[in-house]
Amino acid sequence: xxxxxxxxxxxxxxxxxxxxxxxxxxxxxxxxxxxxxxxxxxxxxxxxxxxxxxxxxxxxxxxxxxxxxxxxxxxxxxxxxxxxxxxxxxxxxxxxxxxxxxxxxxxxxxxxxxxxxxxxxxxxxxxxxxxxxxxxxxxxxxxxxxxxxxxxxxxxxxxxxxxxxxxxxxxxxxxxxxxxxxxxx
Numbered sequence: 001x002x003x004x005x006x007x008x009x010x011x012x013x014x015x016x017x018x019x020x021x022x023x024x025x026x027x028x029x030x031x032x033x034x035x036x037x038x039x040x041x042x043x044x045x046x047x048x049x050x051x052x053x054x055x056x057x058x059x060x061x062x063x064x065x066x067x068x069x070x071x072x073x074x075x076x077x078x079x080x081x082x083x084x085x086x087x088x089x090x091x092x093x094x095x096x097x098x099x100x101x102x103x104x105x106x107x108x109x110x111x112x113x114x115x116x117x118x119x120x121x122x123x124x125x126x127x128x129x130x131x132x133x134x135x136x137x138x139x140x141x142x143x144x145x146x147x148x149x150x151x152x153x154x155x156x157x158x159x160x161x162x163x164x165x166x167x168x169x170x171x172x173x174x175x176x177x178x179x180x181x182x183x184x185x
Contacts, residue, residue: 002139002148002156009135009160013128013167020124020171024178027113027120032059032102036089037067042081044074051081055098065100072096105182113182121175125168132164 025035040051051057054074055067069078075093082091082100088109091100105113136157143153 001142002152005135005138005142006156006159006163009131010163012131012134013163016124016127016131017167017170017174019127020120021174023120024117024174027117027178027182031062032065034059034065036065036087037082037085040081040085042074042077044077051078054078063102063104065102067091067098067100068096069098110182114179117175117178117182121171124171128164128167128171132160135160 025033026038034052034057037051037057041048042051042054043049044054051067054071055069055078058066058068060066067078067082069075072095075095075098079091079093079098082089082098089100089102091098093099139148139153139156139160142148143150148156
C-alpha cells in the first residue's frame, strides 16, 4: 500500500515538473519560438480554435515568426488574436501572411521576465510540496489504521522527502537554465 502512495507522489511531482517546463516555453526569451502562440485561440467561424490549427506557422529567421492562414479571409482575425494575446508583439500583414517580428529584449524587460520565471518556479515548488503533504497524510492515516508500523511509516515519509528534494532540485535547475537564457544578450 505504501509503495502505491510513493508511486503516486512521484508521478504527481513528475507531472508538476512537466507542467513547469511547459509554462516556461511561453516565457519569451528574445528568440522566435512557436511556443509563444500555443495559448492563442481565435474565433474561426463561431468556434474557438487554436492559432496553430488555422495557420501554418514558421520561423524563417531567429527574430521573425510568419503565420500563413489556411483561409485568407481569416487574416484579420488572426492578426487581432495575436494582438489580443498581449505578448508585446506587433504583427503586420501583407494580405497573404502575417509577420511577427520578435524585438530584442531590453534589460528592464529581461528582469521582469526573470521575476515571472521565479514566480512560476515558486508555484511549481508549492505544487510539489502539496503532493508531499498529501502523501505524508496518507501514510500517517495508514499508520493510525494499523496497516503499517510506525518505523515503516517514518521510512516511507523519508522516501517521500527524498522524492520531493529530487523534484525541487530539478525545478531549480530548469529555472537556472531559463534565467541564463533570458539574461543572455
